Amino acid sequence: MDAVISQLQDLFEGQIDFDGQRLAERISSAVLTISSILALITGFIQQDIYVTMWIGLAGSLLAMLLVVPPWPVYNQHPQPWLGSQTVLPPGGILVGTKAR
Template structure:
């Protein structure tokens, strides 16, 4: 089964940038709205629900052919990704993000800043159950 689907998947996969995604979304919404309105109007004038459904199906298939394949105009503005900078500080290697001010540990289970440890230690050492912490 994979041998049959691999060529189809290779033909439909392709890079689409963020602007291309917005364009595909706008095109699909506009085309489906236009084809739906045309199908409704023609079906209403002809008083034929089958004609309305067939025109709606045809509009959906045309929209599918326009929006789904990764045409080159969907990738006109590709993003330029920066490589991460890795440095070793102590025993934990860290990554500097593109902004340079956020330093993220690569292997760490801590999800909060270390300053919260100091605050929680102060509060827990000065306050017991039922007492308000000092201000």
């Protein structure tokens, strides 16, 4: 049971590194910009607001499909994190103390 929960946790955590975040932002910006320009031009030529809206919606869905799932390309340069230097009490909360 723990193995299944661990696999589900890895699936839904969606870990991406800082370079992956930058890449995801660039991809989403490019897809949304291109689809918006394409939607505006196509809608203007056809004089139909529905065409504009549908192309814009398709561009938004494409951007979501490309960026929202944690694709492996977004985690190619993971950063090592430092371990904790303090031992927390059983409640896990430190109040009014300074880190040593």
